[in-house]
Amino acid sequence: MSVCIRQLAAHCSLGSDLSSCVESLSRLELPAPVKRHFDCSHEQVAIPYFRMRNKPSGDFYQILINRLANLLDRAELNADDRLDTALLIGSSSFDVHISEQQYQQDLAKLGDQAAVSMPIVGYGKLAETFGESLGLSSHRYTYSTACTSSANALLYAKQLIEQGQVKHALVLGLEPENNTSVLGFYGLGLISPSEQMHPFDDDRDGLVLGEALGAALLSAADVTPAPQRRFTLAGGAIGTDNHSLTAAHTSGSEIARVIDQALQQAKISPADIQAIKAHGTASLKNDEAEAAALNRIFAGAIPPAFALKPYIGHTLGACGALELALTLGCLQTGYLPATPSAKGDGGLGVKLLRQLKPSQPGYYLLNCFAFGGNNNALIIHDQGEKGSE
């Protein structure tokens, strides 16, 4: 049974909805990150950060519920359909920013001894609250595998539908702005001193984090209206690379293995891949590992590749769903995104597209890798505009 990706949503540094994000990408304009200043005891630090464009104010939880409700409405799912809809949330930070705010208030009010650090616990709370509010099925799952969280959620959305547990699955990738992620990554020395991400280039010097939301509604093909059947999640795989806790195996062998499994699962060969959405974090070793894997799989004939993080930053647990939404949004408009600043001089053998390129129907590989060696590769099939009619 094929599983269609029928509705998408995105909100990141490029725009507050998918069409504005896609339009920004088509203009090839790199948003400038803001500077986040922290007055630490031993130093003042200023860390670049891609904040959401037109970030809404108001209750964080209600805003998300409204976004998801809108997605369900667009798909015209009725109450019965919703009871047959799973909710899968992938995030690395969840609502830790609310926890931080509450702790700051308690510190001011109660003092250091009495204030409870990390007052809000329970990764699954968001899914239960949202699922209840939206009238969804009991299949409500939360994935916490760092940067692959929402990519893994997409893969299990497909599993749940294929195995008949539900007809529909709503996937949310979420990374709200918070101090823990920003200062944690800074402390690891992973933030780009140049404040720009240059994936696969010689002068790559790290990443810039970003806040984002990406969402997708998946449904079994037999309950998806024909105009919404253009994209299917054709396959995917998860692999574990336990070579090192903090960096991928630079031989690329582990990443190549997961891409190979994803291709097998989709029953296609490397030659069928039209283009690659690279993970491309612009960190030294991870780009080396991804490039080595792509060279292994595609034997030196790497299909056109693009990376979205120079535009949106690394949105951690949200990046799987967000970058899927942006990629499919670009395909709907008929082009592959590009990075004009990419030099392709890194000796890694991966040259990112520098100009927009018309897209073709076919298969697309979406890479996503996480800290701690959790790797995910997804294969999307685009039937093209005609296929959805």
Add this chain to the structure above:
Amino acid sequence: MVSPVSDELKLRLKQIIIEECDKDELTPDDIANDEPLLTGDLDLDSLDVLQICMAVKKEYGVRIEGNTAARRALKDIDALAQTIADATAE
């Protein structure tokens, strides 16, 4: 000019390494001043390096930034102590 380095500083650095890298099985006496920190028996990795650099910054206000500087400073206890002595003497 090379700044003088005290034995107390070297002892404290050994304690920092044991603590920050969770090398509970060691005592400062087990670490020779010229024992390689990154390639020898201690087998410290990049995460250990980050831990030590952050602790040194906090305790001595000395920043050791970037891979090359860290590898040079963390060659052995002698080199680390000298790096701190030189930086704090400036």
Add this chain to the structure above:
Amino acid sequence: MYIENSYSLLHKVDAQNPVLADAQAVIQQWHGKRIRRIDRYIQLCVAGGLACAGERKLPSNTGVYLSTRCGAVSTSSQVMHTIESENELPKPLHFVNTLGNSAGFYLTQLLQLTGTALVLSKETLSFEAALLHAMMDINSGLCDYALVGTFDEVALPVDHQLQRLNAAPNAPHLFEGTHWLLLSKSATNTAIGSPVYARSPSELLQKIKWQGSDVQLGFEPCEEERHQLEGQTIEVFQNEALAAGTVPHGAFGAASLLDAAGKNTPLLHINRTEPNHYCGVAINA
């Protein structure tokens, strides 16, 4: 599906005089040496996983399905305290230990597993959620074995932990633990059914088509829930401890399920999450 092996460490922590479970001792038993740099949350994961795998050499594609309700609370709260109260950068090691895959990294490295690995959460039904994911992957032919585990720790001080859990401030005890099973398709003594959800206990009995007469609950039922289970012999797991006000940990339902699985009789394990979502798993049915 069948249970090849299981391991459950349920530890009761005295709120007045807290002594935490010694997970390093379990690790030492199976691995032979202490692992440096891992916090108690990761220790609970590694200890349970190693003990459940036992002497077996698992195929490298064995799936690993980790679950937790609250995650690495001790280290996460330490990181937040460092940032918000001390105005310092978090220690790299502390931050890394809070990341989702860190616990699984150590376990899969020790067991030399390179296949699917997940970290899942679903409030008090986190273990059941992990079990369902493992079963889906075995069903689809992705792997022949799955290591399914859940773990939740007590973070000190106890009064802070009780506030995080919205528990009574005078609770006498808190549970923590690590609970695991090794799942496969090859028949063993203990058969285990797929987790099924329902909005009430009676609906659950219908959906599972439960023919047995024994039910084990991972929670204290109210009158209405008992009424809906009329005709069944009901056993509440750790009934006395719960009645005495012991605060269950996020993985408590898994401790109940594994206890039920050890009884070698047909039993329906039922667990609950707020607001009134039930999950049932038939054992030996």
